[in-house]
Amino acid sequence: MTRKAILFDLDGTLVDxxxxxxxxxxxxxxxxxxxAIGLDAVRSMVGDGARALLEKGFRASGGMPEPVMFETAxxxxxxxxxxxxxxxxRPFPGVVTCLAAxxxxxxALAVCTNKPEGLSRSLLDQLGLTDFFGAVVGGDSLLxxxxxxxxxxxxxxxLGPAFDWAAMVGDSANDxxxxxxAELPCVVVSFGYTQIPPHQLGGDRLIDHxxxxxxxxxxxxx
Numbered sequence: 721m722t723r724k725a726i727l728f729d730l731d732g733t734l735v736d737x738x739x740x741x742x743x744x745x746x747x748x749x750x751x752x753x754x755x756a757i758g759l760d761a762v763r764s765m766v767g768d769g770a771r772a773l774l775e776k777g778f779r780a781s782g783g784m785p786e787p788v789m790f791e792t793a794x795x796x797x798x799x800x801x802x803x804x805x806x807x808x809x810r811p812f813p814g815v816v817t818c819l820a821a822x823x824x825x826x827x828a829l830a831v832c833t834n835k836p837e838g839l840s841r842s843l844l845d846q847l848g849l850t851d852f853f854g855a856v857v858g859g860d861s862l863l864x865x866x867x868x869x870x871x872x873x874x875x876x877x878x879l880g881p882a883f884d885w886a887a888m889v890g891d892s893a894n895d896x897x898x899x900x901x902a903e904l905p906c907v908v909v910s911f912g913y914t915q916i917p918p919h920q921l922g923g924d925r926l927i928d929h930x931x932x933x934x935x936x937x938x939x940x941x942x
Contacts, residue, residue, distance in 0.1 A: 724942055725883045726822060727875055727904075728853075729866075729890035730833035730840055731766050732912030734815055735847065738763045739808040744801035745777045748793045754781040766913040767892040769834040769859040770797065802839065806846040812911060814930030819852040821934060827942070828883070832875040834859035834866055834894065855879040866894040869902035885942055889933065896921045905940040907933065 731737045742762035749756060757780045765776040774797050778784050785793070823829060829852050833840050837858030844850040855878040857871065864870040876886055888899035891912020899906035900922070908923030909930075919926055925936040 722885065723828065723881070723883045724826065725828040725830065725876060725879055725886040726937065726942070727830050727832040727872055727886065727888045729888075729892070729895050729912075730831050730835055730843070732891040732914070733812075733889060733895075733909055734831070734849070735809050735811050735843065737809040737843070738766060738913060740801065740804055740806070741766060741773065743804060743807070744797050745774060747800045748774060748797035749777055749781055751796045752778075752785060752789060752793045754778065757781055763913050764915045767834065767894055769865070770794075770801070770836055770839070772834075798839075802842070805839065805843045809843065809847070811847060811849065812909075812930060816849070818930040818933050819849070822937075823852060825934075827937075828879050829853050830855040830857065830875050830879045832857050832866070832872055832888070837861045867897035867901065869898055872898050872902040872904060887937060887940060887942055890923075891918070892916075893921055896923050899923075905942075907936050907940070 728734050742759040745762050746756035757777055761780055765773050774794055831853050835858055837860055840858045841856050855875055857875040859865040862874045886904050888895055888904050888906045891909050892914045893916055896906050905924045907925045908918050908921050910918045910926055910928045924940055927933055927936050
């Protein structure tokens with residue numbers, strides 16, 4: 721039997737998390753005496769992990785602070801975000817139906833995200849998505865993270881024995897570049913968080929809705 725796997729990015733791919741991430745970022749900035757930067761700004765900053773998001777937030781609101789102040793703000797961010805993970809975050813349209821269909825078809829599914837693993841698991845739990853995935857690998861789970869291909873390879877190793885075919889589904893350059901380096905096909909969603917227009921990211925397929933994912937995977941050999 722052919723073993724096939726699909727690795728999914730989380731923020732901006734499976735779940736629209738930007739509103740809650742923006743609230744946590746603005747909270748931490750406010751505690752540090754900085755102005756809020758808002759949802760639109762945060763939406764384009766997501767993808768490199770929580771610490772990088774807050775760093776971008778500080779740069780957008782006046783520049784990086786002293787290290788001690790940043791670490792305090794980062795703790796504020798993590799505490800606030802941990803308490804408000806799913807206040808408004810929701811799976812994108814079609815995600816639940818698509819994941820169920822793919823699992824029924826025999827695909828092994830995993831999350832490969834630069835979001836910290838603990839926060840990723842908590843979010844998936846709160847949204848009722850955890851049971852779809854055989855592995856959840858965050859940005860702090862391994863010694864490397866996207867765009868390093870080792871993040872994808874490590875996720876596949878945690879997911880199970882060797883696969884005959886695998887693909888990455890994401891929304892950013894990190895996802896595409898990691899897939900390219902890992903020699904995996906990549907499907908890009910058009911509704912995620914990226915400063916680069918989705919059609920310019922270089923994915924093998926671009927989809928506008930999760931209803932289109934099964935057909936895209938088949939077209940790529942899945």
